[in-house]
Amino acid sequence: MVEPLDEGKAPQEARDELPEGEESAEPRTFRSIRPPKPLDEDLLDELGARLATMPEPVATLAVGVEIARAEGDATGVRKRLFELGIGIVRYGFSLGIAALVAKLGGAAAPRPLAEALARAARISDGMWCELTRTVGNALKPYDPALAQMLAFTSQRPLTELISARNDFIHRGGSGDNALEKLMALLENTEGLLSLSLRCVVSLEPPTYEARMGTPLRGGVWRKTKGALPAGVEAGVAYVVREDGTWMPVSPYLPLVDKRLLFADGPHAPGKPWRCTDPEIGEHREHPPVDRAIRKLVGEDKNAPQELTDRPRLVGRDAAVKSLERAAEEAASGSVRMALVTGSFGVGRTRVADEIVEAAAAYGFGRVIDARCSVERRTPLRALRTAIEGVKGLGRMRDAIERALSVEAAMTRAALEASIEAIEEALVEASLEEPTVLDMDDAQWADEHTQGLLRMLTDRAIRKGRGRLFVIVTVRDEPNPSVALRRFVGRVEQGIGAGATRVMLDALSAKDASALVQNVAPIAKDIERAVVEGAGGVPFFLVQPLLVWNETGALVWRDAAWRPRDESILRASVPGVRDLLRARLDSFFDPGSDGERAAQHVLACVALYGSGLPVEQLVAAVEAAGTSARSVEQALELLVESGLLIVRGERQEYGFAQEIVRQAALEDVRQKPWFRRIHRSLLEAVGRSEVAEENAAFLAAGRESLGDREEAARWYGRAVAKALAGGEFERAMELAEKLAQVTKGAERARAELRVVDALFRAGRAAEARERLEKIHLDGAADMGVRLEARVLTLAIAATLRHLPSDHDPAIVTDADAHGDLSLRIETRLAAARLVRGRRGLVLAEEAITLAAGSPLELRYRALAMRHELLAEVDPSDVARLQRATELVRAAARELGSPWAELDADNSFACARSNAGDFATALPLFESISARAKQFKFGTLEREVLVNTATTYLRSGDPVRAAAAAALAADAARAAGNADLLMGAQSVRADALTQIGDLAAAKAAADEAIEVAMSGGQDYYATVTLLRRAEIRSRLGDPRAEEDAAHARKRAESVADVDLVTRAEVWSALHHARNGVEGASVTLAEIVRTVDARQAPLRAPTKRILDDARRLVGSSSTR
Structure with a gap:
């Protein structure tokens, strides 16, 4: 007898007959040689008439023939005729296994069958024939009648059909004899196919479905009520034997989603048995059939050990x-x-x-x-x-x-x-x-x-x-x-x-070898080949083994995985694309609708990246011509295969590994339908509610398809969103891309967005350099030139490298240009640079202009006026309070709790600085409570320090010390060093006034230690002076060292206020302690400070007042 040929790979003797180079070439069809001969329509009609008498999974394949015939697909008809023949073999396998299990009563299968089932993986046509033949031989002692029905696996009709199919697939044969060979096989299997296939629906009332032919409609079969044999179960499929007995065929004929499918072998040695959907060619795991086959095989000490893609760590x-x-x-x-x-x-x-x-x-x-x-x-x-x-x-x-x-x-x-x-x-x-x-x-x-x-x-x-x-x-x-x-x-x-x-570094050669063996027992020659080519990188140690296993290049022999032949040791090590293709072949029949749907899905997910919502995915693939049901089935199998993962309530799909995504994208990019599916995806995402969120993706996609105008539109929206959302680096990157797809004024405007992003990110010096490189001399668009001038003023307000009256004509030019946004922006930029009362006037003008403008501009104008008003005229309480309320209202409209609190804090600080403690303290307490509610920890702790400072200023050191202690505890718990030293410095001052000098010194010590370790010169200097006062009261001679150290630090940063404070305190200290000539020195220092007329902070003014009083009292004696 002639051994049937393998569908996927011809045996060596067949390959030897192929022309040179044809073995590795793409399969050819008869279309490349000559036109097909018409098939016998009468025979096709006869086949169609038999469809109603075929059991469900076989009938499903026959329906495929009719569909291809109706579509005029000559190649498809021949292909499906051959598939129908193999389907009959697989149906016979399931019935034979079911009968054998029923007869064995839980015992293991005879050894030849058990070994064949244990070895089965990536089962080809020839292997299905061999397996079914083995099942028939095993049945002979137990069920001769059914064994005889399976004898067709050793007879000429099947052998000739397999030979014709391989000629069609591998040698470009015409397939004109497909119908003839199939009809002969149908005659040979009439007894097997005539057994009535039924599925029990319920026991009360007793109801079953005859699963012969096709359903009334999708998944709905005609139900028959009547007596059922004892022992049957609902949800189980049976065939009715010649003697009327009902033989269970579940799970060997898997019942999935109310449809009977074919059992399918593992996609690699050691993997589970699965099922196959004959309609769309999908393969999926089916635990019931896997458990049943494994039980039938029994314990096999020599069974292959499955390869793991997560081996135990080595060298880490x-x-x-x-x-x-x-x-x-x-x-x-x-x-x-x-x-x-x-x-x-x-x-x-x-x-x-x-x-x-x-x-x-x-x-x-x-x-x-x-x-x-x-x-x-x-x-x-x-x-x-x-x-x-x-x-x-x-x-x-x-x-x-x-x-x-x-x-x-x-x-x-x-x-x-x-x-x-x-x-x-x-x-x-x-x-x-x-x-x-x-x-x-x-x-x-x-x-x-x-x-x-x-x-x-x-x-x-x-x-x-x-x-x-x-x-x-x-x-x-x-x-x-x-x-x-x-x-x-x-x-x-x-x-x-x-x-x-x-x-992490690469593994040593020893550890690399150990990692290979942790994947599974691997033959030494394979281990050496992998280790030599991987460079100690774990990914490249594991990946080739998985690919070889997936493609059947490894065989289990003598308790280890070994090469099927020596060619894999000489060939280049396979990569991720090889694994991807092998995995697809394991779960989808090549050329099937399921494979096409899977490729479309992979293309969409690979293009989108991780997290593609299922609604957009289905919409995109449907638009490319694939049904929603096919997409959903493909998704299930792609997740089952491990290629895709799904996350979250929105069912967002992505690749398990970025490198697999890249490989998939590389693989599908060359497909003729790729641009069409890419465009469908962009349209689906562009219509969705998350289009704005995906503006950058849509822009890049349109650019790759050559649609520069649409790309520029989406890049512009992406830049605006990034700037508004504080993604300044992202905005720079997108603005650079926008510049590449635009020309003239729009290109210059895009480059200005880069400058804007740099400035907002706090990189003003870099923004200035980039702005100077933009060529605007030839730009006729006055709007672009005004935008550049606005940025120039904004940068100057930070760097102070230009005089405050720089570009005095900018407001006039903006008014002449007429664009309302630019009229507002120019005033705000000028106000930020000029400041003072002139800046306040410009801010007021911006507010008036912004009355009907977008909320963002109104808020910024109001915030600028509030900031300048607090500087220029903090004594005008009513005006400042009204300004604060307007900023808060705009912030509330924006939905920004932080902006509201910031405005309140600014107003409270202004009132505290003006000595209006009755207004400031309740407001600080309110801000602190609201900041805590919104988890603005830094603001909450800042306000606690402000509260303590205000209590101190108001002459209530007891409450000041308590508030400062609370602030210090909060700062310490959060690890906030800056606010910890501020709180402890204020607390030290408050405790000094109370008279608790030991506690005051401890607080000052901590504040100074934190300030010096963090390089905070101001806080270190202030607290050194406070500790000097504490030590002076304690009689500690090191007080003068603290004052000298404070003065030195202040002089190093040219802080006139702190230099003055240190100088006056030291002279005052000497005078109080009766140092000879100290009073004269103190009087001279006071006169010098008064003559200097430098702006001084409140604590320095208080020390200076003490010095004046002492000098005055000395002069009256």
Whole structure:
């Protein structure tokens, strides 16, 4: 007998007959040789007439023939005729296995069949024939009648059909004999196919469905009520034998979604048995059939050991121990930051996962698993997605929503306050439930997320309270962003003081070999080949093994995986694209509708990046001509295959690994339908409610399709959104891209957006340099030139490199140009530079013009007037209060709690400075309470210090000391060194006035230590002078050392006020202690200071008044 040929790969003797080079070439069809002969229509009609008598899964294949015939697809008809023949074989396999199990009563299968089933993987046509033949042979002693029905597997009709099919597939044969060979096979299998296939619907009332032919409509079959044999079960399929007995065929004929499918072998040795949908060619896991086959095979000590894609770690003991220590410290009551870095494929995520997966063992009750994406870099997206459905994080969700909802008021200070609110909420949640935040691939994190990580690092270094372990993985980048450099630099500064950095290198040859063996037992020749080509990188050690296993290049023999032949040892090591293609082939029949749907899905997800919502995905693929049902089925299988993952309540799809996404994109980019599916995706996303959020993606997509006008439109919207949302680095990047797709004035305007982003990011010097490089000499658009002049003034207001009267004609020119926004912007820019009363007049004009303008401009104009009014005329309480109320109202309209509080704080400070303590103190207390509610921790602590200072000024040192102690405790818990030294400095002064000199000195000592370690000259100098006074009262001679040290520090930074204060205090101290000639010296210093007429702060004025009184009293004696 002739052995049937393999559908997927011809055996060696057949390959030897192929022309040179044809073995590796794409399969050819008869169309490349000659036109097909028409098939016999009468025979096709006869086949169609038989459809109603075929059991369901076989009938489904026959329907495919009719569909191809109706579409006039000659090639499709022939292909489906051959598939129908193989379907009959597979149906016979299922019935034979079911009969054998019924007869064996739980015993294992005869050894030949057990071994054949255990070895089965990627089962080809020939293997199905062999397996079914083996099943028939095993049945002979137990069920001769059914064994005889399976005898067709050894007879000529099937052999000839397989031979004709392989000729059609592998040698470009015409397939004209497909119908003839199939009809012969149908005659040979009439007894098998005539057995009635039924599915029990219910036992009460007894009802079944005859699953022969096709359903009345999708999934609905005619139901028959009547007596059922004893022992049958609902939801189980049966065939009715010649003697009337009902033989169960479930799960060997899998019942999935009310449809009977074919059983399918594992896609690789050691993998589970599956099922196949004959309608669309999809393969999916089906645990019932896998369990049943494994039970039939019985225990096999020589069964293949499955390869794992997550082998046990090797060579990472030091890294893991370092991370374990950090995790234990965090769980015991602190915040710890751990950064894991390394090159591509070195195993950063795997090492981090080793710790995260053991979180419960360290005492953590909550894990936040965030994954950053190179394509999806919208603000806080990874964190938002990660906390969906996680309990106990309601306050954190609210903080994130507030941070994202405020745009027009998003100054740098507002942005930092919004991110700090997220940090505070996260830390508070960790105190309720110890928490791990796992941030993977943070090199792609957005600026807001990078800022949050930097704040958490600061808290960890400063020993802030919490029970939070933050573990971050970052790939080594040749050109890291500024935000990433700042974060990594902060971690490096804090190593050993709350932060840890683990840098992963390639594995040694010994460890690399051990890792290969941890994947599965691997033959030494394969191990050597992999290790030599991987360079010690774990990804390249594991990936080739998975590809070879997926494609059947490995065989299990002598308790190890070995090469099927020596060619894989000589060939180049397979890559990710090879694995991708092999995995697709394992789950979808080549050329099937299911495979096409899967490719369309992969293209969309690869283009979009991670997190493509299912609604947009389905809409895009449907628009390209694939049904929604096919898309959903493809998604299920792609997730099952491990190629895709789905996250969150919105069912957002993405790739499990970025490198797989890149490989998929590279693979589909050459397809003829790629541009069409790309355009469909852009249209689907552009119509969605998240179009603005995806403006950058839409712009890049339109640019790649050559639509520069649409690209410029979307880039412009993306830049505006990034600027409004505080994503300044992102805005620079997008504005550069906008400049590349525009010309003339629009290009210049795009370059100005880069300057604007640099300035808003606090990089005024760089903004100035970039602005000077923009060529505007030939720009005829006055609007663009005015925008450049506005930026020039804004930068000058920060750098002070230009005189205050620079560009005096800018307002007049803007009025002449007529654009209302530019008229307002020019006035605000000039006011910021000029300041004083002239600046206040310009701000008032801007407010008048902005009456009907967008809220953003009105808010900025009101805020500028409020700022200048507090400087120019803080004594006009009524006017300042009205200005404050207008700013607060605009901030409330914007939805910015921070802007409201900032306006109130500014007004309260102005009243405190003016001596209106009765107004300032209640307002400070109100601001503090509201700041605490919104988690604006820094503002809350700042206001507590302001409150203490105001109490001190009002002559109430007792309350001042209490408020300062509260502020110090809050600052210490948050690790906020700046506010801690401010609070302790004020507290030292208050305690001095109370007379508690020991406590005052302790507070001053802490403030000075913190100030000097942080390089805060002003606070260090002020507190040194306060401690000098304390030591003087204690009789400590070191008081003079403190005063001298304070004066030296003040002189080094040219602070006239503090130099004066130190000088006067020292002279006053000497005079009070009766030092000879000290009174004369003090009188001279007072005269010199009075003659100098330098602006002095209130504490210096008080010391100067004391000196004047002492000088006056001395002169009267």
